Amino acid sequence: MKTIFDKTAREELINRISQVSENNHAEWGKMNIFQMLQHNTYWNGWILGTDPHTYRQEWLGKLFGKIALKSMIKNDKPFDKNVPTSEQFKVKARTCDLESEKAKWISLINAYQNFDNPDFIHDFFGKMSREQIGILAYKHTDHHLRQFGL
Template identity: 70%
Template sequence: MKSIFDQNTRAELIRRIAQISEANKAEWGKMDVYQMLKHNTFWNGWILGTADHTFNQVILGELFGKIALKRMIKDDKPFDRNIPTSSQFKVTKSEIDLEAEKSNWIRLINAYETYNNPGFIHDFFGKMTKEQIGVLVYKHTDHHLRQFGL
């Protein structure tokens, strides 16, 4: 399975991120390209532990999180379309510098080369192994790039 911790996988994702432009329209979902970029930089900052936001696991996640995680990362199948976004990661504003946000996302993707956030707790899945994080981050990134035809 692909993982964000693999150098070739990161290079592939960065190549796809670099292709994002204002012309990209969502093939599903409610986000525009600006919201998708901001969502991903915010989300990756959370996973990496570089941004000032942490969340505790929600009750529903405590009950079903591990089962859902195993189902989502058990194989190479991409995430389903229109999976719900946690409210804390929904972006409503579209007023960002597209090129600056792309650069920020690329910087964050590169930061996985030296990933070190042992205290990370996903708000739904709970405590995760580094291997699980690697697959989840790849699939999340791939999901949003495919959402915009990339």
């Protein structure tokens, strides 16, 4: 199973991120390319703990989070299209500096090489093992790159 903690998997994702351009359009979902970039830089910063975050599991996640996580990362199957996003990850801005945001995202992907965020608690899935985080982070990145044909 692919994981963000594997150097080869990170390099593959970075090569795909490098191909992002203003000409990419969503094949599903409501985000434009700029919102997708900002969503991913924020999301990965949240996982990595690069900015101050409050980590806590939502009540619905306490009921169904572990079951949903197990289902999502049990095999190499990519995430389904139109998986709902938590409110905190919905980006309102319609544009950004594309090259700067790509560079930031690539830097965050590279930061997984030294991952150390013992405080991380997913808002829906709850406390996760390093292995679970690695698979989820890979699949999340892959999902959004596929969303834009990359």
